[in-house]
Amino acid sequence: MRPTTMKPDHMHTNKHADEAEQLEETTLKTFTFRELATATKNFRQECLLGEGGFGRVYKGTLQPTGQVVAVKQLDKHGLHGNKEFQAEVLSLGRLDHPNLVKLVGYCADGDQRLLVYDYVTGGSLQNHLHEPKSDREPMDWTTRMQIAYGAAQGLDYLHDKVNPPVIYRDLKASNVLLDDDLCPKLSDFGLHKLGPGTGDKMVALTSRVMGTYGYSAPEYTRGGNLTLKSDVYSFGVVLLELITGRRALDTTRPNDEQNLVSWAQPLFGDPKRYPDMADPVLENKFSERGLNQAVAIASMCVQEEATTRPLISDVMVALSFLSMSKEDGVPTTVPILSFRDKSMSIALSRHDSDLASSKLAVEDEKSSTSSDKESSVDSMKERVIKREEEDSLSESDDGSGSNSDEEQEEDRNSLSTEPIDEKNQAQSLKINYRYSWEEVDVSDEKLSSKGSQKSNDESIYSCYDIEVDHDDLPRNEKHIHLEHIHSSKSEDDQSVYFDDEPGDDNEISFHRIKSEVDVDYVEDDSGTSLHPVK
Ligand SMILES: Nc1ncnc2c1ncn2[C@@H]1O[C@H](COP(=O)(O)OP(=O)(O)OP(=O)(O)O)[C@@H](O)[C@H]1O
Numbered sequence: 001m002r003p004t005t006m007k008p009d010h011m012h013t014n015k016h017a018d019e020a021e022q023l024e025e026t027t028l029k030t031f032t033f034r035e036l037a038t039a040t041k042n043f044r045q046e047c048l049l050g051e052g053g054f055g056r057v058y059k060g061t062l063q064p065t066g067q068v069v070a071v072k073q074l075d076k077h078g079l080h081g082n083k084e085f086q087a088e089v090l091s092l093g094r095l096d097h098p099n100l101v102k103l104v105g106y107c108a109d110g111d112q113r114l115l116v117y118d119y120v121t122g123g124s125l126q127n128h129l130h131e132p133k134s135d136r137e138p139m140d141w142t143t144r145m146q147i148a149y150g151a152a153q154g155l156d157y158l159h160d161k162v163n164p165p166v167i168y169r170d171l172k173a174s175n176v177l178l179d180d181d182l183c184p185k186l187s188d189f190g191l192h193k194l195g196p197g198t199g200d201k202m203v204a205l206t207s208r209v210m211g212t213y214g215y216s217a218p219e220y221t222r223g224g225n226l227t228l229k230s231d232v233y234s235f236g237v238v239l240l241e242l243i244t245g246r247r248a249l250d251t252t253r254p255n256d257e258q259n260l261v262s263w264a265q266p267l268f269g270d271p272k273r274y275p276d277m278a279d280p281v282l283e284n285k286f287s288e289r290g291l292n293q294a295v296a297i298a299s300m301c302v303q304e305e306a307t308t309r310p311l312i313s314d315v316m317v318a319l320s321f322l323s324m325s326k327e328d329g330v331p332t333t334v335p336i337l338s339f340r341d342k343s344m345s346i347a348l349s350r351h352d353s354d355l356a357s358s359k360l361a362v363e364d365e366k367s368s369t370s371s372d373k374e375s376s377v378d379s380m381k382e383r384v385i386k387r388e389e390e391d392s393l394s395e396s397d398d399g400s401g402s403n404s405d406e407e408q409e410e411d412r413n414s415l416s417t418e419p420i421d422e423k424n425q426a427q428s429l430k431i432n433y434r435y436s437w438e439e440v441d442v443s444d445e446k447l448s449s450k451g452s453q454k455s456n457d458e459s460i461y462s463c464y465d466i467e468v469d470h471d472d473l474p475r476n477e478k479h480i481h482l483e484h485i486h487s488s489k490s491e492d493d494q495s496v497y498f499d500d501e502p503g504d505d506n507e508i509s510f511h512r513i514k515s516e517v518d519v520d521y522v523e524d525d526s527g528t529s530l531h532p533v534k
Pocket residue numbers: 049050051052053054055056057070101117118119120121123124170174175177187188211
């Protein structure tokens with residue numbers, strides 16, 4: 001069980017030079033079959049966690065460390081040669097993110113191929129959502145949004161942070177594992193090249209696709225044309241499951257309700273019916289705005305046309321805000337200017353009654369990076385225009401809904417022909433938010449900096465240059481960068497705090513945010529207000 005740094009045979013060739021460099025740094029453990037047999041009590045039935053499309057999974061305890069692991073014994077048919085297997089495993093081994101199940105090592109012994117993962121203690125999202133237990137409380141709204149946010153971060157890592165990007169292919173509630181703190185970890189990514197179902201094993205592939213039918217993007221089920229946007233579709237289905245508590249495919253329901261997406265599609269256009277979509281076990285304990293935005297995000301993700309689905313990075317930004325949404329004083333408004341793809345901004349603004357009154361024109365070239373592999377250049381350079389309130393109201397009044405594919409297409413067309421006012425072409429933008437807060441006497445021992453997920457939120461706050469402005473003071477007299485956000489360590493206190501610059505006495509003072517955040521106006525680099533909203 002020694003840690004080994006493996007160098008595949010092909011690493012000296014030019015073609016694989018970059019990959020080889022990365023692989024050189026990969027440290028995975030290699031195991032003998034005997035070691036894993038010992039860990040799993042000889043693959044005894046009592047250690048069997050389940051069986052999936054790639055083989056059986058056993059819970060095991062490694063000796064002598066006592067580390068608890070999940071051992072996946074890959075089915076033998078469709079097995080690859082040793083070198084090919086090692087190369088694939090090595091590329092999986094370099095993936096490392098808090099929201100991905102970590103590959104610890106592997107075994108390639110004779111014709112045995114096994115993968116060894118960190119054991120994730122809390123079961124899957126499928127278990128939590130669809131297999132209720134009397135000793136387990138139903139998940140509340142915020143927890144659901146936090147799980148969605150974490151899963152989006154894991155997917156964003158695969159899509160946007162590793163090179164080449166990894167298409168997940170099999171995202172579903174049973175592959176979202178949860179640790180004891182309900183932090184999500186995606187499992188089963190990148191296995192398609194290892195197990196059955198590749199090359200001439202199309203029969204096996206078909207059965208896998210059928211098995212995950214409710215999650216598969218239409219283009220995949222039609223012809224197997226997989227892209228990053230197919231993953232976004234599957235993500236949308238998981239998000240819908242979180243919102244509705246319904247299974248992706250449920251044959252126990254009436255025919256027209258069996259497929260979650262088909263059931264939800266007609267409802268997407270009618271925000272008044274969103275509360276009926278929400279999981280009844282939530283007992284309406286969520287903010288209407290949060291629900292509207294979550295449904296809007298899900299509806300964007302499960303669009304039939306792959307190119308109109310949002311990037312997972314945009315989904316992640318939107319969910320970062322929804323995952324913080326609490327009843328008292330926490331921002332729920334998604335900063336619409338943060339998105340790399342404007343279609344997300346439009347969809348969310350149209351589902352957000354408060355924002356519908358604003359009219360913003362934005363050119364945010366900085367946020368459109370070269371790593372944005374799927375957005376068209378045109379789309380990134382187009383101006384994001386928020387419709388005036390009257391537009392939005394007149395559309396929702398006639399009951400025709402606000403988020404159908406045709407309407408979004410219409411939006412895109414009208415947006416791209418909108419005359420561009422050169423004067424307003426800002427290179428970077430500040431979004432000013434209006435908060436009200438109260439200074440509170442609270443000891444910093446009672447507050448924690450946000451946890452790992454929350455620290456990402458912090459970076460979003462600072463990265464988008466959000467400023468707060470005291471309600472009672474004229475603008476520009478008091479601006480505070482909302483960088484240091486804290487939560488209470490006490491479960492009873494759901495407030496969000498931020499700290500001020502230390503004063504003369506070097507004491508940090510804390511403020512509790514009282515009301516929801518509102519977009520006030522946007523500024524360009526020079527501080528000129530482009531479109532005052534109020
Ligand atoms: N790292 C892990 N920690 C804890 N349990 C795991 C781990 N990996 C898999 N499991 C559990 O093992 C069982 C089988 O998992 P597996 O991923 O092979 O199948 P699946 O997700 O049910 O189906 P599919 O292969 O079609 O995705 C599931 O119950 C899963 O929750």
